[in-house]
Amino acid sequence: MPSLDQMKNSATKDTKNIGGIRRLLASLPDKPGIYVFRDAAGRPLYVGKAASLKKRVRSYFRAGGARDERIGRMLRRVRDFDFVAAANETEALLLESNFIKHHHPPFNIMLRDDKSYPYVAITRREEFPRVFLTRKPHRPGVAYFGPFTSAGKVRQTLEILGKVFPYRKCHGTRPGRRTGSPCLNYHIGLCLAPCAGKVDAEAYGCLIKQVERLLFGHAGSLEADIAGSMEKAASARRYEEAAFLRNRLLALRHLLENQQASAVGLGSLDVIGLFSKDDHANIQVLQVRDGLLSNRRSFFLKNVSGEEQGEILEQFIIQYYSLPIGLPAEVVVPADFGEPEAIRIYLSKIKGSRVDVRQAVRGKRRKLSLMAAQNAELALKQDILRGEEKRARPARSLADLKDSLGLDRLPLRIECYDISNTAGVHSAGSMVVFEAGLPRRSHYRKFSIGAAGPDDYAMMAEVIRRRFSRKRPGPGGATKADESFAELPDLVLVDGGAGQVSAATAALADLGLSEIAVAGLAKKREEVYLPGRRGPLILPPGSFGLSLLIRIRDEAHRFALAFHRQRRGRELSSSILDELPGVGPSRKRAILEHFGSPERFMEAGRDELEAVPGLPAKVAREAYAIVHKLG
Numbered sequence: 001m002p003s004l005d006q007m008k009n010s011a012t013k014d015t016k017n018i019g020g021i022r023r024l025l026a027s028l029p030d031k032p033g034i035y036v037f038r039d040a041a042g043r044p045l046y047v048g049k050a051a052s053l054k055k056r057v058r059s060y061f062r063a064g065g066a067r068d069e070r071i072g073r074m075l076r077r078v079r080d081f082d083f084v085a086a087a088n089e090t091e092a093l094l095l096e097s098n099f100i101k102h103h104h105p106p107f108n109i110m111l112r113d114d115k116s117y118p119y120v121a122i123t124r125r126e127e128f129p130r131v132f133l134t135r136k137p138h139r140p141g142v143a144y145f146g147p148f149t150s151a152g153k154v155r156q157t158l159e160i161l162g163k164v165f166p167y168r169k170c171h172g173t174r175p176g177r178r179t180g181s182p183c184l185n186y187h188i189g190l191c192l193a194p195c196a197g198k199v200d201a202e203a204y205g206c207l208i209k210q211v212e213r214l215l216f217g218h219a220g221s222l223e224a225d226i227a228g229s230m231e232k233a234a235s236a237r238r239y240e241e242a243a244f245l246r247n248r249l250l251a252l253r254h255l256l257e258n259q260q261a262s263a264v265g266l267g268s269l270d271v272i273g274l275f276s277k278d279d280h281a282n283i284q285v286l287q288v289r290d291g292l293l294s295n296r297r298s299f300f301l302k303n304v305s306g307e308e309q310g311e312i313l314e315q316f317i318i319q320y321y322s323l324p325i326g327l328p329a330e331v332v333v334p335a336d337f338g339e340p341e342a343i344r345i346y347l348s349k350i351k352g353s354r355v356d357v358r359q360a361v362r363g364k365r366r367k368l369s370l371m372a373a374q375n376a377e378l379a380l381k382q383d384i385l386r387g388e389e390k391r392a393r394p395a396r397s398l399a400d401l402k403d404s405l406g407l408d409r410l411p412l413r414i415e416c417y418d419i420s421n422t423a424g425v426h427s428a429g430s431m432v433v434f435e436a437g438l439p440r441r442s443h444y445r446k447f448s449i450g451a452a453g454p455d456d457y458a459m460m461a462e463v464i465r466r467r468f469s470r471k472r473p474g475p476g477g478a479t480k481a482d483e484s485f486a487e488l489p490d491l492v493l494v495d496g497g498a499g500q501v502s503a504a505t506a507a508l509a510d511l512g513l514s515e516i517a518v519a520g521l522a523k524k525r526e527e528v529y530l531p532g533r534r535g536p537l538i539l540p541p542g543s544f545g546l547s548l549l550i551r552i553r554d555e556a557h558r559f560a561l562a563f564h565r566q567r568r569g570r571e572l573s574s575s576i577l578d579e580l581p582g583v584g585p586s587r588k589r590a591i592l593e594h595f596g597s598p599e600r601f602m603e604a605g606r607d608e609l610e611a612v613p614g615l616p617a618k619v620a621r622e623a624y625a626i627v628h629k630l631g
Helices: 018-022 053-060 069-077 089-103 151-164 201-216 219-235 239-257 309-320 341-351 363-405 456-469 498-510 544-573 585-595 598-603 606-610 617-630
Strands: 008-010 033-038 044-050 080-085 110-112 119-123 131-134 142-145 269-277 280-289 292-302 330-333 356-359 413-422 425-435 445-448 491-495 517-522 527-529
Touching: 033 053, 033 089, 044 053, 044 069, 044 089, 053 080, 089 309, 089 341, 119 151, 119 201, 131 151, 142 201, 151 201, 151 239, 201 219, 219 239, 269 309, 269 363, 280 309, 280 363, 292 309, 292 363, 309 341, 330 341, 330 363, 341 356, 363 544, 413 456, 413 544, 425 456, 425 544, 445 456, 445 544, 456 498, 491 498, 491 544, 498 517, 517 544, 585 598, 606 617
Parallel strands: 269 330, 330 356, 413 491, 491 517
Antiparallel strands: 008 080, 033 044, 033 080, 110 292, 119 131, 119 142, 269 280, 280 292, 413 425, 425 445, 517 527
């Protein structure tokens, strides 16, 4: 395969518009390859594969080339393009996969796969390999099996595997403990104790190979091998060994019973089903391993409008199988997929051995393909409903709040206030803003509070006065330019009960803003307090209105606490420690870690100071003398 530098032919950079791009189309070869559309800043917008670069790229700029609104939006931003000629379509697929993974173009079909899926990992480069759960399948020298949809199922599988195959359970690259004695797992038969020399590397390696065979899906042959070894041990009257193998066989069968469905006669394969609607699609991958339908994975895709079903599946396959982890020897695609030969060659190169790509035309493959397609349709419809529900939730929450709190209008803008302090020290206030039920973080504000003593009510009143004084016109009608204070809220929410509500209400009344609604939310029972109401208002648990209030209150609490910690840390960093000779940042950090606070340091005796790790005795004595001289 030629290098990218040899294959790449870049369009000139003086292109200003689509008209300029049309003049470059003559340079396109009638060869397979990939093309990269770029914006004015040179950022990739879309990476595509073509059997003929000349025909494919030109099709975008003919009349009607924008097949749908998404392609039209992309073309309006295109100011340049590159192309990379390839020897064949399979090579183009590899290039397309690499470019998409590297650049993440915004107009390409993308998997919406938020989870980091769990894998079973085996450390092959270690003398005595480990078997463990991980979510990071990218370390060299480690074999990965999966991915799985449930970490709980993986842990259960590993627990049973550990009983079937007594591999070591310790975490280090070298087996064993510092004492050199075997751990409890050895004494209860769950480890062969390589740390104590109870098993050599060759025998241990054979055990790990059996684990790999099972994870590769060859459970049937492994079960037969263990059963055969058990019968031989029993015939030779090695009854203890036969009993051990019997227990291993029972545990293995229990593991296999956890599979979900049977697809006897199909071996190991992946069955892919697709359903698309508008700009979204769902793809289901049914994983059949050793004749058992053992797992199902669901993927949501976006940016699919205007794409053919075959193109969507092709894009999915090159992203999903970008690593050979869990890639079986056969992949089943829908019957109308088209010519799968290029995909077959591509997957075979990824895996390093032959991978068959078969269309689901008849028989069990057809039934599984229909099952996958039906599940994809159901999953996408559910996701669409879930999205509609999520979009409707803020409006429902605001309507619920208006009715529950007896407000005159929808509380489209809600400001929430909280106080955080430690016995009145380093006091901090927060203001968070939600508009139309969603956070508007650019309007969040922090307040350093100067109120004396641990008086939460006085601090709340101070914050309210300072915020709403900024709304009132200054001398000559001028106002301070702060977008967050330029608009009055429909509801002021305070973190607290009747006392905080009274303080906020009084502060607003002093400023002539009594028309602003005020409410408080107390943490203990999530009770709502309103001005002039005797006793709290209890909203139904789980109601839309209460859920929104809790979310806003918790956000205000988080924001206030973060600012309080920031203030406390800043003050500690500018303490008496900064004035001591011979005490730099590292020694200051050592003192604070040792004593916990500057106050505790100032109370310490000379012997205590000399015991601080990393602090020389001479510096400790000088510090003690200066502190006590200052009193």
